[in-house]
Amino acid sequence: MVWLIAVLEARRWLNRGPFLRRGKGKRDATQRKGAPAKLLLAFVTVALSFNVVTNASRIVRGVAEAAERDSAPGDAFVSHGVLRWLDDIVGRGEDVPSAYDSQQEELEAAFLFAGRTETGDGSLSARVDELRRIWKERGRAGFHETQIDDAPWPTRGLWYSGADPTRMLAPLALICLLLSTSVIGLAVVGSDRDLARGDERLEWWFSFPVPTRALLLARLLGSTLVQPLGWLLLAPFFLVVFWCAGYGPYVGALLALAAGLYFTLLGACLRVLAETGLRRFLPPRRVAHVQAALEVLSAVPLIGAFATSSKVGLDYMIELSRALSLGFVFNPLSLPIAWLLPRGALAALGALMLLAVVVYGTVSAGSALLRDGLLSASEPVLGTRARKPVSEGAPRAFWRQVAARELLAMARDPARLARVTLVPMVTIGLAGLSDPRLFRGIISEPMHASAAAFGVGTLVLAGGGLVTLANEGPGLWMLYTAPWSLDAILARRAALWSMLAGAVVLASLIALAIIARDIRFVFNGYAVLALFGVGLYGFVSVALGALGTDVLESARARRVQPLTAQVFLLLTGMFTFALYSPSGWAKFAQLSLSSLFAFALWQKLRDHTPYFLDPTEAPPPAIAVSDGIFAALSFFVAQGLLGFLFMRLRFSPGLVMVFSFSGAGLLVAVAALWTLHRIGVPRLAQTVGLASLGSPLRTVSLGVLAGLVAGAGASSYTQLVQRVGWLRALYEESERIDATPEQLRWLAVLAVIAAPLFEELIFRGILYRGLRRSLDTRTAILASAVVFAIVHPALSFVPVFGMALCAATVFELSGSLFAPILTHMIYNGIVLFITLRSWT
């Protein structure tokens, strides 16, 4: 019975991923729309384990190096190669102080090399200074060969087995304590259910003719098996530790499994006690508060543990562990580390006994708590409070009502409120604590301050806007009964979250300005950029979160695809590039591309909102902005790859240029058209303008006329460049092609034939059509021209922008892609002619 229920629990968990699902449902009726990213999830699982293994190896190595240093304080441990280098210098028969003067260059190189081979991000110059000092004071005698390998993988060589085992074990025990505390804490609270609401399955199980103790045992087993964080984080960590400590990979894996089992079982016991005990002694509202508080508290040690992947964080942890005695290793939350002591078997026996006692205690306490049966399901989950009748007032604007509802629901949900307010603060605070230099860096310059404030803002968005649709849950049907489209409602919510995050950014900047005593932290271009950024990303968060939400999923925590938050934070990271990019031009380009991306996401959202509650229907296929972005990106990537390939094949530079450009263009054009055809875009050839010439005379004359206008614009622009100082400087900075006549011929082919063909298909046929679907003609022309111009060099922005305006206009007017191709050909021909003439 116990086994049956545990297996059911594990099966239920496994069924969440289709790639793990066993067997096939008899009826295919509820086959759902394709859920993306499931395979990606498997990939991330593997990548995460890999990451834990390499990080744990780094931690073990760092601890071993520190232990080795402690064995001979004041001396330096360097690699075999460096030592031979030093021996060589000494071997030339000079005494040490004079050797420093005569061999300074060589020594500095050796020290620099030694400093660099050490792990991580500690200050290199400080380390070099230290090595220099040791050489001056103690000479060759101050240097020893390190016994620690520098492998990035677990090996026996990463362990330092010097005299005192505390030196190795105490820091590891401390890190283990952080990891296990958070894993156990999250096992208790971070589940997919509200603790306050209890588990409906428990109620179901109580209907079986089984004693309470067996039910609780089954629950324990099920919760033990289903603890992804425990198995993905703790088990690989212990695998590395045991492997390096000399048990090898196989015994190490067994011991790691045992350690993982130890902690997941402890977590499961606490979970079961919390489930049964908290609800018995506390009103449900309080239970919700306790759960929210525990969730935030469990995140704190986890962040601490992650901080040890940086050298500064690890050194800090090692420093802390110096104050600990060997007895610390025996604390229950680090106990598996004690298995490494000479009498480790005793510690293992202790762990086993402790587990037995805890499991027995949990089952006994649980059955005592449940002696009166489960709490009745009708127990109120939330408190009630008498309220004054709602005052009569003027009708509130629709969007204020949407905002009021969102804020009210958040304010009353302790877990959500904590995620939006506390988690960003705790994260930033801890990052500052674990590395004080970081904080000093932030208040050293407005640019860093703005980037940090933007980071806080995005964390608010990740806790708020990203989950706004998921929080709607089964109540989403209500929004479908209102005479508003769901995307209109979501747009207002996005605006709300943009404003909230903007307020948080502003508050952070003001706080930093007060700390730095410099009002310029608030009033500068970077601050404006950060505010614009959170405004934009408020919309990105809502769109991305909504698209990544499975509203038909009943469990709240599983409604959002696990990768959504990571993707969102990755995208905000890209925006941070805009803050740090060197020139105004690069910033403008980053901003434009970010905005285009936000627009593409929002267009996708608008396409999908009517189908959210329909398990099988998807929006009708159409060309989207995202298709254009994807085609353009593929075009650039394919050019690079093909260029590399042709260069390896020893083609002449001119041919490489033409072949890679045309090859990439052809590849992307065929792939894009084939994909759009396969997804079933109706009237594809007409839409991208390849179906007909339209009226041939009109198409040709429009194309030629627009090409001449754009060419004339480019010609006047070159005159302007010669006259305006800063433009001229930009011109002279820009690279001049030193081309042979053969290359020039190919360049002409490229500019006049290949570029117009492929670029027009991608930027007009696909991207402009995607934009035009959601924008009016004028705005779509403008937007597509900006995008086309920013993927060109800064100097040519103005004329290319003009050409793109002309090309999009004639495309819209003629409906045929041949018109803009002609325009582009004539424009490029004129520009090529002007350029060549200016060189001769």
Add this chain to the structure above:
Amino acid sequence: MASLLEVSALTKRFGEFTAVDGLALSVESGEMFGLLGINGAGKTTTMRMLMGILRASAGSARIAGLDCFHDRVEVKRHVGYLPDEPAFQDYLRGREIVRFVGEMHGLSGAEIDARASKLVEPLALADAMDEFAVNYSRGMKKKLGLVCAMLHEPRLLILDEPTSGLDPVAMRRLNELLHAYVAGGATVLLSSHQLDHVQAICERIAIMSAGKLAAIGTLAELRARASAESSLEEIFFAITEPREPVGA
């Protein structure tokens, strides 16, 4: 004049399973129309298509001349909907939910309070309005959903099993409310498993079976298919289980 609700050849497939298969029916203004059928007959799917929540795989459904999917925003101005299992967002009180629904329909606070009290009082929900809706029992959730559906006084009420979970007192009050509502010129389309209830209040009845329309008409017209004396229950069994002779 066209009917208020016009459904023709309406079909909904989920993969290979066809939930609604070529359904055709029309409901006139001022009618109280009952939709019957065993579990899985396609009643809820039909109603969800009428609300624009699901898109029809084929065929069309129009309310007041508007397409239920393509004009879904405009359709909502004319329709009120009570789902089979109304669920409400966490952490909101009954009063706040009603207020939200009213304001989404552009009603002022005073209007909302006035209209809500006319619905809340007869349904005996007044005491629970300041309670969080997640604490409600099934019947209370149904009542709250009903208040939300009727608040903006729509021309057509679509009620998916309005009586399930209701106590006998509430059921009687519901009947009175619906009768008064229809008397005012509005239309009600409801599904139910309580055949005597449908027999008592509906003028016309459609019976669905395996996604198809098995019978439609007034009670008298349906009786013509069985025997003159048979109850709706007997007719229902005769139509949904044709192999079993009526009255056997």
